[in-house]
Amino acid sequence: MFIPTSTATSDLTGRACTPNTIHWVYDTYMEARSTGGAMVKAGGDSWFFITPNYAAGIAFQRDTTRFVESNGGKILGSRLYPFPDTSDFSAPLLEAKTSGAKILGIAGAGSDLINIVKQAHEFAVQKTMNLAALIAYSTDVTRWGWTSRKDCGCRRLITGI
Numbered sequence: 001m002f003i004p005t006s007t008a009t010s011d012l013t014g015r016a017c018t019p020n021t022i023h024w025v026y027d028t029y030m031e032a033r034s035t036g037g038a039m040v041k042a043g044g045d046s047w048f049f050i051t052p053n054y055a056a057g058i059a060f061q062r063d064t065t066r067f068v069e070s071n072g073g074k075i076l077g078s079r080l081y082p083f084p085d086t087s088d089f090s091a092p093l094l095e096a097k098t099s100g101a102k103i104l105g106i107a108g109a110g111s112d113l114i115n116i117v118k119q120a121h122e123f124a125v126q127k128t129m130n131l132a133a134l135i136a137y138s139t140d141v142t143r144w145g146w147t148s149r150k151d152c153g154c155r156r157l158i159t160g161i
Helices: 028-041 055-070 090-098 110-122 138-144
Strands: 046-052 074-081 103-106 130-133 157-159
Touching: 028 055, 028 130, 046 055, 046 090, 055 074, 074 090, 090 110, 103 110, 110 130, 110 138
Parallel strands: 046 074, 046 103, 103 130, 130 157
Antiparallel strands: none
């Protein structure tokens, strides 16, 4: 019996599924459907992704792209970044800001997510785009240091978890 407890990829319940696998935690399919599908239905029909270059990040972007496009949305761009060696997200954030996308899909988690959201605030990305964290925890939100959505200047911040 194989019971992964920290593996988010939907491949474990899809193409790599076996009769001996139980997927114990969330997966990228569920996160993509809930965040990507809902955002498009709410008017967020154009996306730009900032994605870590590792399996889970790529799976988050792949699965979210599928739900965005199947609901009539479009992907206007994306930027992969090296993991774990990136702390400066200014270039991908400025690229996202000028893309014309309504949604910034953030496929990174933990300190990457925290840095992206804080730097998005510094570059006023949230003034023209809604931020969609594909996976976030209450501890991440606490580390942003804001007590309300108003404090961060966000129009809307959607989180998968």
